[in-house]
Amino acid sequence: MKHLSIALFLLFSQLAAPAQDRKLDSINRLITTVKSDTAKVNRLLDKIGILSTSNLDSALALSLSTIQFSRKISYTAGEGRARMLSANYYSYKGDFEAAKNNLQLSEKIFSDQENQQQLLKVYNAYGTMYGMQSKYDSSLSFLKKALSIAEAEKQGNMLSTIYMNIGISYQMLSDQPQALAYQQKALRIAEAEKDVTQQAYCLVNIANTLRNIGDVKRAEQSFGKAVSLARQADIKNVELYAYTNLAALFTDQKTEQKAYDYAMKAAALARQMGDTGIEATSLSRAATNLARQKKYVDAEKLARQAIGIADRSQQPLNIHQTYSAMGVILRMQEKYAAAIPYFEQSFEALKDADIYDAQTGEMYAELALCYEKSGNYRRALAAQKVAASIADSVRGKENVRKTTELSMTYAFEKQQQAQQVEQERKNTLAKTQMATLSTGIILMFALASMSFYAYRTKQKANNLLEVQKTALQETLEKLRTTQTQLIHAEKMASLGELTAGIAHEIQNPLNFVNNFSEVSMELAEEMQQELESGSVDEARAIATDIRDNLQRIMQHGKRADGIVKGMLEHSRSSTGTAQPTDIPALIEEYLKLALHAFRAREQDFQPEIHIGQDHNTGLVNAFPQDLGRVLLNLLNNAFYAVNQKQKAGPDGYQPVISIHTRRDEKFVEISVQDNGTGISGQSVQKIFQPFYTTKPTGQGTGLGLSISYDIITKGHGGTLEVSSMPGEGSTFVIRLPA
Structure with missing residues (x-):
């Protein structure tokens, strides 16, 4: 069983510092000597950052008390920072609703204050929260908002953190080249600033990417260097993530005892830090390696313990990992029917997640085998087809995402064109008004001169009026043309907005058509074999299944056809007939x-x-x-x-x-x-x-x-x-x- 990499999102850049106890002693002395309440809140926020690398429960508790103290003294900036920190710790604990509520309140505080430096940290925290839920498309959206502010405000100290988190999102979406490019950017900044802590974070995530592309040797070296730097800076969470991913790496290499040792080491450290998600994942990895050593009783016991902890963590990635591990352990014992519910539950955990990884395909293949051995051949065939098409599914998801981005860009460009046409209309009106004013002045002069130059002046005035009439008619025609263009631009902008919905809507019926078509081809071959062998009853049953599949194909084809016709109806002009x-x-x-x-x-x-x-x-x-x-x-x-x-x-x-x-x-x-x-x-x-x-x-x-x-x-x-x-x-x- 190939395990998914567990990425370590960063909250904000931290400077290298002495050992943990010395840092806490120093900050505690400062807290007792500060002379103002706002200064005390600032020092408490520093202490929260220190605690976050070793004990999430303590960091969260201090964050909540700091929020209350900040509200008591009306220090909104301190409240906003404390809420942002608490949101990250809630995310690591799996309470995403509390995390989102605190981020929204923090975002409002810093938006009202127009504090861009803190807003970019809020957006980075949003990215972390969605990443912890395995919603990497949403994570990328917020991280790129943070990046644009960091670049505009020249916040170099935050760039390394944001680059690293963007790299993690690309990594979990299986875009390894993009992931490595951003992670290397982050590492270069950390090395230039001699930031040992930041280098440790970067190295553990780079190691995950190297493992994903099969560069096992360099991945192990990078994990080792990350552990060394983490011990030097006394940051337990980097050490924890390095151990759990080393367990996955050695599991892939079938070095069972070494993988088991690292997994149990990670589980113990996670329990100490209060990180239930990683504790569950690490225990499931240890259980898998016990099963490979045929220690099935101990493996099942450990796997059930992991499932209980993962359910409490509410983190989709960890829940998927633990349930699929139990499924594999039961499959190894040829308990195929018992394994099926665990595999199904593991995929249920990922239904709203943005994860595309070879491990998912392997688990579908495992499920297909269990269906086959349990006599459910049709489900086996369906699961095997999903396993075989995982790579195509990744590309399909990317195509939909690109289509959505293009349609949004298209709608934006149309709005920009409409604004440009509107400005041209205003400019044309202004010129017309100026021309009319000038005409009035000339006419007044002409009328004043009529008593002296009666016939000649009257002739000139008539000529001038004719010219102005022509000019005004041309201007009116231009305005009508401009209005027509503007209405067309508005219509095309609305069509661009529809494209995102169309892309999403049409993907579903087309997937049904493709899947039922493939299954029907297999059934047709099976029916032919049954007819050749003389099994007429079996052939009739299969023919019934083929007919049902064709009805579904026709149903979903008509659905897709209706969606396309609807978009075409929207894009064409009215027929003029109700x-x-x-x-x-x-x-x-x-x-x-x-x-x-x-x-x-x-x-x-x-x-x-x-x-x-x-x-x-x-x-x-x-x-x-x-x-x-x-x-x-x-x-x-x-x-x-x-x-x-x-x-x-x-x-x-x-x-x-x-x-x-x-x-x-x-x-x-x-x-x-x-x-x-x-x-x-x-x-x-x-x-x-x-x-x-x-x-x-x-x-x-x-x-x-x-x-x-x-x-x-x-x-x-x-x-x-x-x-x-x-x-x-x-x-x-x-x-x-x-």
Whole structure:
């Protein structure tokens, strides 16, 4: 069994220092001698950093008491730093909800203070938190935000830390070249600054990458050097991660006793430090190596102990490792049926994680063998196909991620183009006003001179008026052309937003089509063999399975076809002909696409969605693609409003979007309601005017609601109304003729 590498995320750069006890004695003396409460908080924060390398429980306890003391003396900067530290320790303990709450409060404090130096540490801490949950795409997003601030603010002391954490995320996504490039950048900075502590962190993660690419000798050397530097700087957590990964390395090399010794050494140190996740992983590695020595009773006992600890840690990577280890131990004893639930539970732990590693493929192969030996050949075939296609799955995930990034870039470029066209329109209007003013002055001069130069001046005035008329007509034509271009740009920007949702939606049915097609080919071959051998009943049963598979292929193919047709409908101009339209189905389609597109930009966005459909709504004569654009625009605005309010951080706030339909004798009504930031009374009066937007510069063109208003009122003969309360939320109501 090949074990996953366990990466060590960094909170912030630490300077090399004397032994742990001397550091604590020194900081304790300083705490007793400081003369102000704020200085005391600063020294307590230093002490927390020292404790974090040796005892997570002590570091977390001191963080929480420092938060309370900072609040008592109204020292918000100290509270923000203490919350950021506590978030990291909560992450290591597996309490990610508490970690996220503290990070959000810390982010609000430093955003209000416009403290970029601390904000970049907050974003680095977000990256750590998502990394601990094995959500490496989200981790990378926050780490790159931290990197941009560090580079802009010239925070060289943080660059090494951020480079290292970015390298870890790429490592766990199996992009080893990118991982090594960032890790080497981090190590060069640490070596230039003679930072022994930072070098130790870098070396243990570089060793993991070397192990992943099969460079065992250099990996072992790098682990050894990391341990040496960790002992020199007295940082226990680096020593711990080196031991547990050395256990994995020697497990791969089938050096069972050496692997077992390192694993138990890591487990003991993790227990001492309070790191339950690594304790569980280390015990599972020790159990695997006992099983290889045919010490099955002791191996199972140790593996069950590891599972109990991993469940408490709530860390997906460690839970997956422990359950799959138990599955392997049972499989080695040919207890195939007993092993299956453990393998299945291990994959369940990874369902929301961004991990793509050869070890995952090996575990699917193990599961396939257990299914086969238990007589469940169909599941065996399915699991074996997953194992064989792990590499393709990694590439598929990368393609979707690139598609999402391209679509977001495309939408951004379209917004930039719309802003440029808007500026050109304003410039054209300004020139026209100046030309008109100049014309007025000339006309006044001409009128004053008419008494002296009657016929000649009148002729000149007429000629001048003709020229101005031509100029004004040309300007008006330019404005019309500009408006047409701007509306087209707005439409294409909305199409770009849809692309992220389309990429996500279409991937699922295509995967089903591919998988059922492959299984059907295998079944067809099996049926042919049964027919040749004369087993007609078996052949009929297989034919039934093939028919079921083909029905599923057709079902998912139609689903993919519908998604593509929907995007094409959105991209083409209106046909000019209304048609009976299923309003509830249209709402469901555009809600799904809008939500996927928004989550491509805001990965943590999780609103409550309430849908209330009147069963009597029925069909309505409408232009579905135009009405879909209106729904997309209203939903995007609602998502933006609740997301902005959530970022502001009110306690207990939960974003809620409500969509309701109802029908009476005259109208079909669609309402989109949110509990977001709301709109001021002055803005409500202008909300449907072209180019008016409540969003910050660069985030809105001001055309979305204007175009939506025209589509509903002019295109459908209906009404579009808004009601809003600042700070409470907004409601948009569409009424269409029934």
